[in-house]
Amino acid sequence: MVDVAVLAGVSTQTVSRVANGSRDVRAATRRHVIAAMNELGYRPNSAARALKRGTFRTIGVITFPLSSQGNMRTLEAIALHAARQDFAITLIPVTAPTQAGIQGAFSRLGELAVDAVIAIMEVHLLEAATVTLPPGVKIVVVDADAGDQYSVVDIDQADGTRKAVQHLLDLGHETVWHVAGPKESVTSERRAAAWSTTLSAAGRPVPPVIRGDWSADSGYAAGLRLADETGCTAVFAANDHMALGLLRAFREKGKAVPEDISVVGFDDVPDASSYPPPLTTVHQDFAAVGRQCVDNVLRQIHTNTIEPRVTLDPARLVIRQSTAAPLAASRATIQQRC
Template identity: 45%
Template sequence: MTADPADDSAAPRARRRRNFAGARPVMDDVARLAGVSKQTVSRVLNDHPSVRPETRESVTAAMRSLGYRPSRSARSLASGRTRMLGVISFDAARYGPASVLTAINTAAQEAGYLVSSIALDTADRDTVVRALDRLSAEGADGVLAIAPQRRVGRALTEARADIPLVVLESEAGGGAAVVTADSRTGAREATGHLLALGHRTVHHLAGPDGWTSADQRLASWRETLTAAGAELPEPLFGDWSAGSGYELGRVLAGRPDVTAVFASNDQMALGVLHALHEAGRPVPDEVSVVGYDDIPEAAHLLPPLTTVRTDFAEIGVRSLRLLLNRVEGRTGPTPVEPLVPVELVVRRSSGPAPH
């Protein structure tokens, strides 16, 4: 007997036979079970505001009953978005960038997005443009770029990405949305803390020239000493590593006039502690040391390190929220994001100036 074309009962039977055979349920199955159109299911999947609460509940109940999991391609066709975000990072092995990347990945997963990451070794404009082009070709809805070096920020600005872009730890300018921590305040508090302990001046181990956070901390250290009428020593420049901190720390350890040191990150501060210990100059009895970032090991050094805590997780979460607002059309093209606050954490590596 031939099925009546007007009677669609044959189609559900065929669908049921296919599902019984183990096929994965599809959007048509959800729509049929919920008694709605396929378009309505699509609207529920994409949180469309026009769907009535009772309809939304009926559709989600059908999804649970069938064990339906929407594919990325289904979401992409329905919304015009791939729900994939791109991340460009530089120097991703360091504690700060690695922590930011972890926060971005966690927050993206919670928001229902996948992340495609590209780690770059060089920061020239052509390399940055190629990375942006690749992520755009992969269908990224938007891109987050961790750009700690000034030339990276400039390259991103010059690239003029045709998809939403948020830049982290940079002064990119050019209308780019930027999320960064308040390095100037952090350096001011670190330097001021040592001056308040009675130290005549504060020596500084700066990060590499051209790194946004290092340059900001260096400038703020100078401004704080100048405002206090303190002597302004020549800064020493490291490369963020404990090894460079150790080598520069040996130079400072050989100078009896040095009683306070502010290092631009905790790894360099660790090297300074090592050099001072070898030189027989106890911390903080003879020399006080302050670092920056508050790495997990900082509280367990000997002595525990006074440092400026940077909330890297907050930087990652804020940047992702800002990017999703742009991707999903909830904000203007150049939102102003407040600086992520920092906190001075006082431990036993800093103390009163020796008499």
């Protein structure tokens, strides 16, 4: 810092103010100091700055699996929005959703210099692992079922499901079959419960749940079964990849979508509009969730408070060409008009 001050012809206090982003420096002086920093290869000492400020300006993000479409899009938004606020992120992936795996991730977190944590995982896993946070570290959990113990940001899964099922009922379908995700997934169970509740509230029969594992292959297997199911004219899949498998199975079994069977997915993956046919699905704004996570932890950091609150971003139904009125109902309407 002394070398920069000598080269720029200013005091060390001025160099410090420029390094810390203070606005109390004239523009011309700032340019001279920055030029001297660049010439000498000067970089501010982040550890020293952290001791002076009392913060590290770093957010730890714990998540699994990284292959998840939603997790990756949320993580990208967190990193970009944190950078805009002059914060960095430290990614701590959990290799397996086990008690040991989660405890190991939080143990590594305790060795790192972070001001806050964003946990992109279901809260029951945190509780099962009985994790502890370093003193003073704030936390936000991406899970609508986290209750009032944590500050929570998530997408309203139940509302998105209700919109999907009601859309199919409004088209004239007697009921809606459901291809759910794995039973151990809280997200899957949340969507399955909302599907069943919506049908019951409308006085419609609730068909047996068909289980998948989020993959297109499991959706394909479910589609082969549903194609032979008498009276099945509408299916709600718990994610878009399983919906893709349904479309393939129905096509192979000679069932036209949406003329014979309507299909709705969940997620609105980037390729959903290119499915054959373009998929009606529930859009989740993962970028909005990521930004809200960062805003939430920064508010806790700046006020030095832990304020449990639940922020649910609304899901939006995107109607495309994979849904229509059932063919039998359409024919009856035409006959009535004639």
